[in-house]
């Protein structure tokens with residue numbers, strides 16, 4: 001499995017097991033009647049295991065909705081989602097919650113740390129909730145990689161934004177999940193902290209064999225990925241292998257002529 005797939009044949013075949021997550025003909029509608037919004041329109045996507053995939057597209061194109069549906073945080077209107085070999089669209093809320101906890105890691109733009117817990121307690125929280133013991137060697141490696149060794153007993157309020165996001169990253173990877181979903185993970189970080197975080201995610205894929213899916217608006221962030229999936233109006237319009245920031249920027253420009261602000265003098 002060397003690249004993302006976007007056709008039903010590719011992701012339904014005998015070797016579909018190589019995909020960490022799959023969406024098959026997924027449609028997501030919000031609202032009803034005249035107020036209906038089609039956020040995803042018949043999306044088919046296979047995300048290879050051991051890959052770093054970026055999801056890009058203009059505002060409102062369906063990026064977050066796609067990620068939330070893939071991660072089982074939102075229910076689809078039609079179609080199927082697989083995490084590994086498990087079809088999640090039919091699962092009860094209880095089973096889905098357990099699957100998310102055990103097999104999926106999340107990194108949100110807003111960190112979502114618990115303010116009363118220390119950095120270490122935040123990192124191991126998903127494991128603690130699941131009644132699982134952290135694998136100490138992995139945890140040690142993770143803590144050293146994100147550079148939090150001397151901050152483990154600080155609470156989030158005593159950490160910088162970049163440090164908090166690194167805690168969120170370590171938390172997402174602590175249980176060695178099958179797949180990590182990151183929604184604009186560098187959105188609240190300065191450029192140096194953002195670059196560190198992206199290197200960490202890249203390394204967790206290259207050296208650790210993890211699977212990372214990241215929604216981003218930033219071509220430089222997307223250039224850390226193996227593949228970029230471009231969405232527009234709820235549909236996949238293109239994929240790009242081995243992206244560079246320049247190529248991604250060029251592609252994004254084609255989407256956004258309507259949203260570029262007019263020069264001040266023209267208003």
Ligand SMILES: Nc1ncnc2c1ncn2[C@@H]1O[C@H](COP(=O)(O)OP(=O)(O)OP(=O)(O)O)[C@@H](O)[C@H]1O
Pocket residue numbers: 030031037038039057058059060061062063064065066
């Ligand atoms: N809970 C909701 N109720 C109604 N409409 C929604 C809801 N969530 C998203 N939408 C709509 O679905 C469409 C896709 O939204 P989504 O948040 O997935 O886009 P996005 O590409 O992630 O946008 P952005 O880059 O601005 O975050 C948009 O038109 C949005 O207004």
